Amino acid sequence: MNHLQKKDLQYIWHPCSQMKDYEDFPPIIIERGEGAYLYDINGKAYLDAVSSWWVNLFGHSNKRINKAVQKQVENxxxxxxxxxxxxxxxxxxxxxxxxxxxxxxxxxxxxxxxxxxxxxxxxxxxxxxxxxxxxxxxxxxxxxxxxxxxxxxxxxxxxxxxxxxxxxxxxxxxxxxxxxxxxxxxxxxxxxxxxxxxxxxxxxxxxxxxxxxxxxxxxxxxxxxxxxxxxxxxxxxxxxxxxxxxxxxxxxxxxxxxxxxxxxxxxxxxxxxxxxxxxxxxxxxxxxxxxxxxxxxxxxxxxxxxxxxxxxxxxxxxxxxxxxxxxxxxxxxxxxxxDNVLEKNKQKSKLIGDMAVKFAEKHPYVGEFRQLGMVGALELVEDKKTKKAFDWTKRIGYNIYKIALEKGVLLRPLGNVIYFMPPYIVEEKDIEFMVSIAFESINQYFGR
CATH class of the missing domain: 3.40.640.10 (Type I PLP-dependent aspartate aminotransferase-like (Major domain))
Incomplete structure (x- = not known):
């Protein structure tokens, strides 16, 4: 644990967090963002697949928006x-x-x-x-x-x-x-x-x-x-x-x-x-x-x-x-x-869906992949035929999230649901990276 993580835990109470978890899994200190990626103080990159709690549309440190901020601040x-x-x-x-x-x-x-x-x-x-x-x-x-x-x-x-x-x-x-x-x-x-x-x-x-x-x-x-x-x-x-x-x-x-x-x-x-x-x-x-x-x-x-x-x-x-x-x-x-954003997003959402469905259909613990536009979700289930849900206290989604972070993708779960909601500026290679890491992390957790 570095000195900034120690200071963070000394003074900050994070939202939607069981702070005791942070003793073994301390907060990741982000130094900068660029496009669809966040970079920590060690230079490691993380694809922001959840748009930093669903807010980021056009990437981190967007040059156009930065200029708009600067212009307004001066007035x-x-x-x-x-x-x-x-x-x-x-x-x-x-x-x-x-x-x-x-x-x-x-x-x-x-x-x-x-x-x-x-x-x-x-x-x-x-x-x-x-x-x-x-x-x-x-x-x-x-x-x-x-x-x-x-x-x-x-x-x-x-x-x-x-x-x-x-x-x-x-x-x-x-x-x-x-x-x-x-x-x-x-x-x-x-x-x-x-x-x-x-x-x-x-x-x-x-x-x-x-x-x-x-x-x-x-x-x-x-x-x-x-x-x-x-x-x-x-x-x-x-x-x-x-x-x-x-x-x-x-x-x-x-x-x-x-x-x-x-x-x-x-x-x-x-x-x-x-x-x-x-x-x-x-x-x-x-x-x-x-x-x-x-x-x-x-x-x-x-x-x-x-x-x-x-x-x-x-x-x-x-x-x-x-x-x-x-x-x-x-x-x-x-x-x-x-920039004709909605039209461009059609192609990106299709790519997310095509990739995710290909993996989900064959996976024994993915009950459903559902999607609407630039939102896609994988629901993990104990039994695919009966749709029996996993016991939420096992924190399966949370453990998969930790694995994915090690691999460079931020996939903060919703219980047993792993979802994709990336910034609209993601490129094809980013989407392929995001979906493949999600399934690699799911497989790693289940020992497949």
Whole structure:
């Protein structure tokens, strides 16, 4: 263990970590990043196959974005966002409204994904309180949902790993059994089903709609649940029912937005417009914290009044609308437009899929390889025929992650799911390296 690792362990408490693990597996000290790779203080390279927690789109130390940062820093680093504004925020808001689903015409700024979720929940609740539907005080979500780790976000999530200990102080929310396409209880497959599993949400909304402010959902991919992918028809049915019963549809596109699924936003696959949309992560291409919550004009107008009516949305963050973060987001959108990113990603996602399927079909412990756009996931199972899951306490994914790191690929797992979510600038050789090392590491763990 070097002196920096010792200092780190002396002073830092890392997120989502059992710190005792770090005694035997100390943190890797990264000195720099370039393209799809990270380099530690010893010069060892690691392919960033998870985009540094799903945020990096165009590689580390991207020259275009670096220039945008430098230019903005020389003009304005930050300014209070109440009664003041600036061009980067105005430009970003206009461009986001133009590329998101129709009807989302107002943009509220915050500084991380969980905060965007909190904003969405509070806006929905306050809207109903101010429009005479005061009995609407609860939210609904699906099983295995993840929407962040602040208390409100945890309350609409459904992963005990993050929330179980906090349940006594969380909001009381409704949960409906959601899609489970790999182990579909209806015997269907995600490619051609009619979302028969929607019956659970349909029943919940029909029975409890008078109490429900909003339904919140991760469109098409439940990320932290293990990259669980489900079909667009589920979203179509949900949108129709929310509209029928005057329940807000909140689309949490924090992880899946900005091209991850193959389209700019996952809702596009279903052809729907949510009432509220939350964006973050890839918004600033992995450079700075920033999040947006978009709403319809109808929601916005419920807050538009004289000051004495006390209907304003009293929610703020010190770094709301930070000019540097907004300038980065604008440059990221420039790259999307000028470099034909979504079209190029089609070829890269196909290469990931072709390679992964070739290995997965023959592997006795890979139950399924599932993919949507630039997101691919290998679910490891004890029995391929029965789809029996491995005991999570064996930490199989974590041990494979450690093996892969030694081989130069960062593949941080989700339980027993190994996934690929690389930066969009990966080259063919990087993809081949990433997928081959993933399977080499899986084979090494299982002694194959």
């Amino acid at each position: 304005l680093e930050h300014v209070i966002f109440a009664n003041f504004s600036h061009q980067p925020a105005i430009g970003l808001a206009e461009r986001i409204v133009n590329i998101t689903p129709a009807g989302l015409n107002k943009v509220f700024f915050a500084d991380n994904g969980s905060s965007a979720i909190e904003v969405a929940l509070k806006l929905s609740f306050q809207y109903h309180q101010q429009t005479g539907k005061t009995q609407k005080t609860k939210f609904a979500a699906i099983s295995d949902a993840y929407h962040g780790e602040t208390l409100g976000a945890l309350s609409v999530g459904d992963l005990d790993l993050y929330s179980k200990i906090f349940k006594p102080i969380m909001l009381n929310t409704y949960k409906a059994a959601g899609p489970d396409c790999y182990r579909c209880p209806y015997g269907k497959c995600r490619q051609d089903c009619n979302a028969e599993c929607f019956e659970h949400m349909e029943k919940l909304i029909s029975q409890k709609h008078k109490e429900i402010c909003a339904v919140i959902i991760e469109p098409l991919i439940q990320g932290a649940a293990g990259m669980k992918i489900y079909p667009p028809i589920y979203l179509k049915k949900l949108k129709e029912m929310c509209s029928q019963y005057h329940v807000h549809f909140i689309a949490d596109e924090i992880a899946v937005g900005f091209g991850r699924t193959g389209k700019m936003f996952a809702c596009e696959y279903a052809g729907i417009s949510p009432d509220i949309m939350c964006l973050s992560k890839g918004l600033t291409a992995g450079y700075m914290p920033l999040s947006l919550t978009l709403v319809t004009d109808e929601i916005y107008k419920a807050f538009y009044c004289e000051y004495t009516e006390l209907k304003a949305f009293m929610h703020s963050h010190s770094y709301t609308g930070n000019p540097i973060a907004c300038a980065i987001a604008c440059e990221s959108l420039n790259i999307f437009e000028e």
